[in-house]
Amino acid sequence: xxxxxxSGGGLVQAGxxxxxxxxxxxRTFSNYAMGWFRQAPGKEREFVAAISPRxxxxxxxxxxxxxxxxxxxxxxxxxxxxxxxxxxxxTAVYYCAQHRRPFITNQFQQTDFGSWxxxxxxxxxx
Numbered sequence: 840x841x842x843x844x845x846s847g848g849g850l851v852q853a854g855x856x857x858x859x860x861x862x863x864x865x866r867t868f869s870n871y872a873m874g875w876f877r878q879a880p881g882k883e884r885e886f887v888a889a890i891s892p893r894x895x896x897x898x899x900x901x902x903x904x905x906x907x908x909x910x911x912x913x914x915x916x917x918x919x920x921x922x923x924x925x926x927x928x929x930t931a932v933y934y935c936a937q938h939r940r941p942f943i944t945n946q947f948q949q950t951d952f953g954s955w956x957x958x959x960x961x962x963x964x965x
Contacts, residue, residue, distance in 0.1 A: 861935030
């Protein structure tokens with residue numbers, strides 16, 4: 840059974856930075872794409888970023904492109920979302936997710952991810 844544990848959320852002022860980490864267990868981490876999603880109060884959960892199994896391909900929502908960076912360390916079973924130049928509209932619960940199928944590099948809808956972390960709160964004050 841896959842387990843995903845996020846850490847690194849918190850409160851930060853606008854313009855600041857936060858680093859979210861997600862540690863996975865339960866199956867061969869390096870075979871699966873990883874993603875980050877977020878859900879703001881009163882809104883639907885949305886895609887933020889995704890990274891292919893070996894880390895060679897990354898994808899970002901337009902709203903975070905140029906500010907957020909997704910990386911992974913397959914030796915440590917960890918995916919990281921580095922968030923810079925944070926804005927109040929980035930405030931949300933952020934979720935780490937693992938793809939349902941191995942070796943996928945380009946299908947990153949929410950329904951493609953079958954395992955989810957518990958979420959970590961990110962609050963950006965103005």
